[in-house]
Amino acid sequence: MTDRTKALVVINLNNPTGAVYPKEILEALVDIARRHNLILMADEIYEKITYDGAEAINMCTLADDVFTITYSGLSKTWRAAGFRSGWCYISGPQYRAKSYLEGLQLMSNLRMCPNVPGQHAIQTALGGYQSIDDLIAPGGLLHEQRQVAYDRLREIEGVQVEQMDGAMYLFPRLDPEIYPIESDEAFVIELLRQQKILVSHGRAFNWIDDQHFRLVTLPAVAELESAIEGISDFLAGYRTPSAPHGCSEAG
Amino acid sequence: MAQYYQARGIENADPDDIYLGNGVSELITMVLQALLGPGDEVLIPAPDYPLWTGATKLCGGTPVHYICDEENRWWPDPEEIEAKVTENTKALVLINPNNPTGAVYPRHILEKLVDIARRHHLMLLADEIYENITFDDVEMVNAASLSDDVVTITFSGLSKTWRVAGFRSGWIYVSGPKQRAASYLEGLELLMNMRMCANVPAQHALQAALGGYQSIGELIAPGGRLYEQRTTAHRLLNEIPGVDAHRADGALYLFLAWMQRCTPSKMMRPSSSSCCVPRRFWSRTGARSTGRTPSTSGWWRCPVSRTWRRPLRGSLTSSATIARERSRASEAACAQAPGRGQAASAVLLQLLTDLLEALLGAGEPPLAPVRQGFAALPQRQ
Numbered sequence: 001m002t003d004r005t006k007a008l009v010v011i012n013l014n015n016p017t018g019a020v021y022p023k024e025i026l027e028a029l030v031d032i033a034r035r036h037n038l039i040l041m042a043d044e045i046y047e048k049i050t051y052d053g054a055e056a057i058n059m060c061t062l063a064d065d066v067f068t069i070t071y072s073g074l075s076k077t078w079r080a081a082g083f084r085s086g087w088c089y090i091s092g093p094q095y096r097a098k099s100y101l102e103g104l105q106l107m108s109n110l111r112m113c114p115n116v117p118g119q120h121a122i123q124t125a126l127g128g129y130q131s132i133d134d135l136i137a138p139g140g141l142l143h144e145q146r147q148v149a150y151d152r153l154r155e156i157e158g159v160q161v162e163q164m165d166g167a168m169y170l171f172p173r174l175d176p177e178i179y180p181i182e183s184d185e186a187f188v189i190e191l192l193r194q195q196k197i198l199v200s201h202g203r204a205f206n207w208i209d210d211q212h213f214r215l216v217t218l219p220a221v222a223e224l225e226s227a228i229e230g231i232s233d234f235l236a237g238y239r240t241p242s243a244p245h246g247c248s249e250a251g
Numbered sequence: 252m253a254q255y256y257q258a259r260g261i262e263n264a265d266p267d268d269i270y271l272g273n274g275v276s277e278l279i280t281m282v283l284q285a286l287l288g289p290g291d292e293v294l295i296p297a298p299d300y301p302l303w304t305g306a307t308k309l310c311g312g313t314p315v316h317y318i319c320d321e322e323n324r325w326w327p328d329p330e331e332i333e334a335k336v337t338e339n340t341k342a343l344v345l346i347n348p349n350n351p352t353g354a355v356y357p358r359h360i361l362e363k364l365v366d367i368a369r370r371h372h373l374m375l376l377a378d379e380i381y382e383n384i385t386f387d388d389v390e391m392v393n394a395a396s397l398s399d400d401v402v403t404i405t406f407s408g409l410s411k412t413w414r415v416a417g418f419r420s421g422w423i424y425v426s427g428p429k430q431r432a433a434s435y436l437e438g439l440e441l442l443m444n445m446r447m448c449a450n451v452p453a454q455h456a457l458q459a460a461l462g463g464y465q466s467i468g469e470l471i472a473p474g475g476r477l478y479e480q481r482t483t484a485h486r487l488l489n490e491i492p493g494v495d496a497h498r499a500d501g502a503l504y505l506f507l508a509w510m511q512r513c514t515p516s517k518m519m520r521p522s523s524s525s526c527c528v529p530r531r532f533w534s535r536t537g538a539r540s541t542g543r544t545p546s547t548s549g550w551w552r553c554p555v556s557r558t559w560r561r562p563l564r565g566s567l568t569s570s571a572t573i574a575r576e577r578s579r580a581s582e583a584a585c586a587q588a589p590g591r592g593q594a595a596s597a598v599l600l601q602l603l604t605d606l607l608e609a610l611l612g613a614g615e616p617p618l619a620p621v622r623q624g625f626a627a628l629p630q631r632q
């Protein structure tokens with residue numbers, strides 16, 4: 001925190017880690033924003049995608065004296081990313097942010113409006129029967145895929161992974177003792193070349209070391225199983241002491 | 252979409268050169284964001300579609316306006332543009348057919364603009380979203396068709412010709428020596444990926460719109476709604492003493508010389524979203540002498556694309572209150588389904604009636620036409 005800090009961004013439920021933040025932590029964050037006069041930006045687009053009873057708390061419910069912008073949209077819970085339809089909900093002491101809101105309105109006008117066909121979908125999506133509930137319950141597609149991905153990854157030597165509480169991502173760590181990776185980007189490119197499997201490297205998410213990658217658990221169970229087998233084979237090449245470290249000469 | 256440009260005489264238009272966006276507005280912003288750093292200058296017409304100036308400023312660039320003079324049919328003056336090129340100039344924007352003036356630029360002027368871009372290594376940004384809305388067989392030339400050695404970005408979209416602005420569907424076509432713009436295009440692509448993609452439902456409309464029967468053809472032909480509205484608005488406006496409107500060759504607007512000492516902003520205050528919206532006020536002298544974007548009285552833009560149903564009143568009253576009420580009623584009526592063809596002139600007469608009333612109601616002394624008042628103002632430098 002410096003005297004130039006303007007805003008605090010919280011991504012809960014988190015992409016890429018799948019973490020869901022507990023109430024105490026969220027309250028502490030809200031309090032920081034309160035004491036330092038920050039705008040709180042809560043990206044909660046995965047809010048309905050939680051597993052095993054994890055609770056997603058909207059930060060804007062924790063304070064009415066902190067200026068908060070809550071982001072969500074149709075791309076995740078309602079799985080219509082191609083509609084390009086999202087929104088933000090502004091709460092807290094808006095009178096303190098008058099000129100900011102004016103600027104925001106101006107920016108919104110500069111791009112005319114959100115596309116209208118996508119707007120028609122919003123009420124239909126948010127009201128009534130919520131198909132996401134079936135998908136995240138035991139037996140549901142998202143729930144099962146998450147389980148398989150977690151179980152299979154854990155079986156690989158030197159792969160340390162936390163089960164996600166929400167969203168659809170796992171962010172495993174590769175034990176540096178076993179996998180001394182020089183460049184995580186080169187690592188994922190080589191994985192793509194050799195195994196035709198695409199994951200994202202940790203640094204792509206501005207993560208601070210080269211030992212992580214993100215796995216998306218949207219593919220079907222059978223696909224996930226064979227993909228993780230491919231990852232396992234690929235990692236075996238990294239494990240053997242004779243194997244070259246890093247991938248700089250590859251391809 | 253590549254075929255669309257091929258059909259317009261750009262034979263080597265390739266699908267890889269088309270980028271989709273959520274409307275031209277979004278693309279204007281992204282194209283400038285990828286291009287501009289602090290201190291970079293962009294040559295922008297005055298008057299302009301104000302997003303170009305706004306987006307340039309937002310990207311940290313400096314808009315440098317070149318004047319499109321009414322006395323020269325609102326066409327740009329290549330010499331003036333050339334004189335305003337500096338070593339910081341990155342791009343030359345042209346809006347053709349023009350919003351707000353309705354001008355359509357002739358081939359010989361476009362060729363000169365292309366040549367300026369060529370000689371000074373400027374990116375040519377051609378906002379041609381009104382390209383299919385031209386009247387009286389005036390020739391519309393795509394800037395991209397005039398060279399293959401100038402990096403040209405052509406903007407268009409579904410909002411005007413195909414009249415589905417709410418779909419937020421536009422595109423750019425990049426042509427010329429793209430190898431010289433490789434790193435620029437990489438940056439542009441990155442920005443485009445950051446916003447994911449152009450909305451998919453509207454992408455489905457693109458082929459349907461651009462291919463096959465083109466309904467705009469009827470609308471812009473004599474007897475067609477846009478044609479008649481343009482023609483009637485022009486005739487009736489010029490019947491008002493002191494009003495001086497140049498006839499639009501294209502687009503949906505007339506850009507009027509208003510009377511001196513009239514304050515259109517006060518006059519039109521009742522509703523900024525009413526059927527006639529004074530968008531921007533340009534002092535001819537101010538604009539000429541400084542090249543900046545003045546906001547004094549003098550000009551306003553009259554959209555001729557709107558229509559509303561209201562019985563025509565026979566006489567004019569001088570009550571501003573009535574004008575305001577009418578303006579509100581008009582707005583409400585605007586929300587209804589638009590009328591067709593022959594309703595246009597009645598509708599426009601109504602618009603002009605409202606204007607005149609509002610003008611009289613503004614309580615100004617009898618107004619001198621601009622041309623008289625004009626002489627007293629500073630001359631061009």
Ligand SMILES: Cc1ncc(COP(=O)(O)O)c(C=O)c1O
Pocket residue numbers: 111112273274275276277300346349350378380407408409410416420421
């Ligand atoms: C010259 C010009 N460019 C771009 C636009 C914006 O078009 P779109 O709806 O595609 O953002 C307009 C609309 O008013 C315009 O007049």
